[in-house]
Amino acid sequence: MGRLRAPTEHVPATAPHLATGLLGERAALFELSRLGYVVVARRWISARVRGDLDLIGWDGEWLCFIEVKTRTARDFTPAESAVDEVKRRTVRSLARAYLRTFPESERKSIPVRFDVVSVYLLDGAAEFDIFKDAFGWR
Numbered sequence: 323m324g325r326l327r328a329p330t331e332h333v334p335a336t337a338p339h340l341a342t343g344l345l346g347e348r349a350a351l352f353e354l355s356r357l358g359y360v361v362v363a364r365r366w367i368s369a370r371v372r373g374d375l376d377l378i379g380w381d382g383e384w385l386c387f388i389e390v391k392t393r394t395a396r397d398f399t400p401a402e403s404a405v406d407e408v409k410r411r412t413v414r415s416l417a418r419a420y421l422r423t424f425p426e427s428e429r430k431s432i433p434v435r436f437d438v439v440s441v442y443l444l445d446g447a448a449e450f451d452i453f454k455d456a457f458g459w460r
Contacts, residue, residue, distance in 0.1 A: 346392025346441035347376050349448040368419040373412045384435045387417045392441040401440035402453060410457050
């Protein structure tokens with residue numbers, strides 16, 4: 323059937339909700355950099371743990387694992403509410419896997435924090451709500 327498609331027809335490479343999420347992650351990356359974070363990884367994955375870490379960065383001495391949630395409207399349910407217990411467990415597991423890439427002697431001395439960034443893409447502008455230390459290891 324693909325051969326019958328008109329040659330000028332554009333087929334989107336990414337589903338719209340995924341494209342929105344990627345735009346939000348990129349906007350969050352620039353906003354966090356503006357605020358002084360040093361982002362060292364984006365969309366980090368592990369061979370052993372399912373899922374990905376949206377952003378990993380240093381905020382001063384803190385190694386931050388950052389979950390980004392993006393919406394195109396502000397409504398009754400804030401974006402950060404999508405970081406439920408299942409998502410927090412996934413982020414924690416991925417953080418442990420990332421920390422295993424450091425020498426064991428360094429691992430224990432690195433202060434770790436889990437941040438959540440809500441990005442609202444509204445009328446061509448981005449608004450951010452940043453929740454530092456949004457949840458812990460437990």
